[in-house]
Amino acid sequence: MAETETRVNPLREGLQVARTPTPCTIVIFGITGDLANRKLMPALYQLTRDRFLPAGFSVVGVARRPKTDDQIRDEIRDSVGKFSRSGEVQPLVWDSFAQGIYYVQSQFPDRAGYERLKEKLDRIDQERGTQGNRLFYLATPPEFYPVIVENLGAVGLAQSAGWTRLIVEKPFGHDLESAKTLNTKIHDVFHENQVYRIDHYLGKETVQNIYVFRFANGIFEPIWNRRYIDHVQITVAESIGIEGRADYYEGAGALRDIIQNHMLQLVAHVAMEPPATFDPNSVRDEKSKVLRAIRVLEPNEAPQFAVRGQYDQGIVGSELVPSYRQEPDVSPTSNTETFVALKLEIDNWRWAGIPFYLRTGKRLSKRITEIAIQFRMPPLMLFGRGAGNIVDPNVLAINVQPDEGISLRFESKVPGQDNRMRPVTMDFRYGTAFGVPAPEAYERLLLDAMLGDPMLFTRRDEVEAQWGYVMPILEYWGKNQAEFPNYRSGTWGPEAADQLIQRDGRRWRRL
């Protein structure tokens, strides 16, 4: 049969799912960890349940403690029951799914463990028809990434008769140098087109919708620039604390944890130029271009453009919560920031002179992620300047979570004899607000990785550009102790964050 004929499955035409992945094995390093149990395995089960994965799909978990295949299956079943989107485990579906779950015990530096892994994968290829298709998922603490990649290369697992891919979780490096080093180590073994760096925000429906919103509607792009936009505010606020993750967070802080990856990706989505085509590299080229156009600060400019904070005890919801320094395993003199506010500028023709204000923090007043584009005021006020005629600027707000959707605020006349005005909001809310559950981000991302679609994953140059931006700020903060804590839990962060934006005659949105 001609090659072109075998490439297309005629039965797929018209089906919602253009194709399912070829049978493959996902090898999850760190199978007993939080990420695997709360996100990855529930997502894979859900994909199986929803008929997105083929028969023969397999999982090999790798971790340090000795376990049998049955033991790991039982543990995963418990996790899936607690954390999967469908909320329950269907016994027969589970039995079918669990048949393809295996375990290999190994210390991550132990070469012999990788030889055992290779044997297992070869056996799975024979028994379950996975044809050498392998996805290696690094769900371990990041210090193990280099040794795992090196060992995969050493035993010949980076290449196979099928396809092989590598998924790397954030944080990708601890700073620019370590990110570059990690990239180099990975590229010693894997080609860039085999590497999928996860930023799970990119798997969210609303974030993906930014592309559609900007580029499928003719009315927004002409005003999406410095002539009409006054500034952009992006807020990623959490009301929770560090939830027992001091061992990670103490070494990270809000700048590394949220700004360097999620928020700069949101900036890229909002600020990028339209791509020539909607293929992964064209889109990522445009994101990389705008990330490189962000003005990199000198370290001594950090105080002018960046504010950090650390939460003190306070009331969140109706609960008194401890300060960051009182959290388990946090140093009582910790200098780690749990809040960051930034003023960022993009030096290109579209955005020159337009500030992007970013803020993120833990133990803030509420959980919300929002991108707000505030437009310039009209050039002329025609309707008088009385007390009833204070005009608010138009704001387009993209709410990523929890209340996913888009709203536009504009002025409208108050019914009556005079020309008083008031702001009104036109809303469009997504499925989750409407009671229809959206797929979990990891379901989409895992499926895309298996399908070989890197659109929703970050590329080497993006990651390095993002690190390049935050490095001067990290450098300054590393050398200068902060006066922490400086904001109460349940508020919107330190006063200095308000001053950062008020200096420019603006203010943070009240969310």
Add this chain to the structure above:
Amino acid sequence: MWAEAANPQGLLPPVMRACVMNLIVYVEDQTGVEAVIKAAQDMAGRHPSRLILLHCNPTRPASGVEAWVSAICQMPQPGGRQVCCEQITLVAHGAAADDLHATVLSLFSPDVPVVLWWRAAPDPHRALFRELVNASDYVILDSTHFREPFALWREIRRAFPAMALSDLNWARIRPWRELIAQFFDLPETRPLLHEIEKVSLTFSAHGDERNPTQAFLVAGWLATRLDWTYFSGRENEPGSYDLEMRYGDLPIHVDIRPVEAGSARTGRLLGCVLETAKPTEGAGLSAENAGCEFVVTRRVKEDLIHTRMYLLDRGELACATSLEVRQEHELLMMELDRPGRHPILEDSLEFSSNVLDRLHADPEPRA
């Protein structure tokens, strides 16, 4: 109604009025009215619509037209807004029903599509049906309600050649199509598509109630996707068929059989087995892959589909996956997610109509 909901005193969060389409629904009985109202409430989140509900029974004595307006609101999530849309109900029976189309046209919300859900057996000769179809962008029917589904579909298609039509029965068999297609996503099994020599389809029946529509939809789908032509066939007994197809010179036998299925609703697909040819000398088939079997089955009491693939050189690979037994409104939502023409559905219907026409015109002797 909306002025009150706007809550001018500001004591409660204002409602959010949403409308992405005009949804005209035609029903002929009170049970249908209740089912539609419930469906609209369930759908309000994903497809908030101006619902124009027509409760008409042409066989009842003529009546005047009664009408009323209400709001369908979905309970908000904590911190969210209440989303509401409008329901306009028109009740008219007998001859009065046939004049309703003018009233309906005047009730459309502008700038949004019009979708007609005819929740009864359609009559393409009836004025109300014709006028509403012509006023709509998308028409959704359900061949479960049809007595002679393929003949009726053909008549509807001829009367409305440009209309975007869909069938909820087609939505019901989507999981089957996905799973059958999945077998052949593999490069090694794809060539076997043109080595299929037998297809066995079973569907649920209760005594004399035998509706093979879903089975024929699958058969028509396979035939049109794989370029099969109909050669001959016979109806052994009501609902039971043996059909001979051809792919070039290669014969393909398709059998469709009813299975007594207890509590399962009648007409539901229960099994699909695709078999490739056994190796024969000089047949020119791929010897290492010949004799393969691809099976999709549903056990009546489970909401699960089981798939089984048997390849000669590898043995058996089985999987169980979930089959969502969709409520009617969920099927409707699936169709509303992808409005527009469905050429593959139309091809399948046309193929099956032709097969049945030829079968009835020139039947083979019964076995």
